[in-house]
Amino acid sequence: MTSPRPADTFPTPEHDHAECIDAALTHAEDTCRRLGLRFTPIRRRVLELIWQNHEPVGAYDLLDQLSRDGRRAMPPTVYRALEFLVAAGLVHRLATLNAFVGCAHPDHAHQGQFLICRNCRRVVEMESPKVGRSLKREAEALGFSIEEQSIELTGLCPDCSSEAH
Amino acid sequence: MTSPRPADTFPTPEHDHAECIDAALTHAEDTCRRLGLRFTPIRRRVLELIWQNHEPVGAYDLLDQLSRDGRRAMPPTVYRALEFLVAAGLVHRLATLNAFVGCAHPDHAHQGQFLICRNCRRVVEMESPKVGRSLKREAEALGFSIEEQSIELTGLCPDCSSEAH
DNA sequence: CGCGCGGTGGTATAATATAACAATCGTCAC
DNA sequence: GTGACGATTGTTATATTATACCACCGCGCG
Numbered sequence: 412m413t414s415p416r417p418a419d420t421f422p423t424p425e426h427d428h429a430e431c432i433d434a435a436l437t438h439a440e441d442t443c444r445r446l447g448l449r450f451t452p453i454r455r456r457v458l459e460l461i462w463q464n465h466e467p468v469g470a471y472d473l474l475d476q477l478s479r480d481g482r483r484a485m486p487p488t489v490y491r492a493l494e495f496l497v498a499a500g501l502v503h504r505l506a507t508l509n510a511f512v513g514c515a516h517p518d519h520a521h522q523g524q525f526l527i528c529r530n531c532r533r534v535v536e537m538e539s540p541k542v543g544r545s546l547k548r549e550a551e552a553l554g555f556s557i558e559e560q561s562i563e564l565t566g567l568c569p570d571c572s573s574e575a576h
Numbered sequence: 577m578t579s580p581r582p583a584d585t586f587p588t589p590e591h592d593h594a595e596c597i598d599a600a601l602t603h604a605e606d607t608c609r610r611l612g613l614r615f616t617p618i619r620r621r622v623l624e625l626i627w628q629n630h631e632p633v634g635a636y637d638l639l640d641q642l643s644r645d646g647r648r649a650m651p652p653t654v655y656r657a658l659e660f661l662v663a664a665g666l667v668h669r670l671a672t673l674n675a676f677v678g679c680a681h682p683d684h685a686h687q688g689q690f691l692i693c694r695n696c697r698r699v700v701e702m703e704s705p706k707v708g709r710s711l712k713r714e715a716e717a718l719g720f721s722i723e724e725q726s727i728e729l730t731g732l733c734p735d736c737s738s739e740a741h
Numbered sequence: 742c743g744c745g746c747g748g749t750g751g752t753a754t755a756a757t758a759t760a761a762c763a764a765t766c767g768t769c770a771c
Numbered sequence: 772g773t774g775a776c777g778a779t780t781g782t783t784a785t786a787t788t789a790t791a792c793c794a795c796c797g798c799g800c801g
Contacts, residue, residue: 470789550702561729569719572721744799745801748798758786768776770774
């Protein structure tokens, strides 16, 4: 068994993705137990589907996949599961894509910065305290107090850059 | 006549907003002339509507207002005008709100950071070279090259903070 | 038991955005 | 002028994303 991929880098093609999924689900179980939240089958399944790869997935894609499971899911079902997972810090919503991606650092509260490859669509969640601090300081200088941040950077990941696009 | 508001701060209630609108329209004319772009009546009117205040406005709000003008506008009309204005750097799209706001620094290429007040909905465009540099540096350290950035910070503006929400 | 509450199922619809094609307008070559 | 061409706008239809609303179920608790 290969080691799990490190957070904050683009996953190699060889990484053991089954382990990513497993780690995400296990962590979700723990988190929910700890917080007294119910990790129901639908919520579990949606999280599992989101983690099928490192690309963001749309709510209606999830819906299709749930339907293929046999259960006839309707939009509210998916959106409720997503709302729960986002609130629990297990999933992030990418505003620029209207899509959802598994949280890479679910073990602590944070609001990261997302690197989104426009070619392969993979996403990495970066956590730069420096950027966070600068933003906070400069916003405060204008009298603004930040409550939520959405930082999404689109470009080319290392693998796609080297292929000359 | 009062002086135009400085960029990068929340506008005071007393600022001469007619001057904001006028400056935006005049600048747009100049820019389009300089770049050989056509600043048609629809584009002009949409920009004017966007600048009616410092709050982001949705495409369908603009549509309603255009209809009240007398012209029977359909969604593509508005979206085309918006697409043009965004491409020309005269308007920004806020992904977290699906809404559009006038560009406060239209005289040079840039990708700023938006401070969005959740209470009064006003938006200010901040330009922090420091944040931009940090992000670029840290993304490059991961081998990622940034092409577009979307940075949207939601919270309370100075005026709304002081009112204790 | 009976009540309340969180979760889910299901219908309908809202809100945002684009595809595709026709009609019109501007400009420039001739 | 006028014909050709590209850019802009008009129009219809539809795609995509998201939510409102109500009914039902299962379960813990008084």
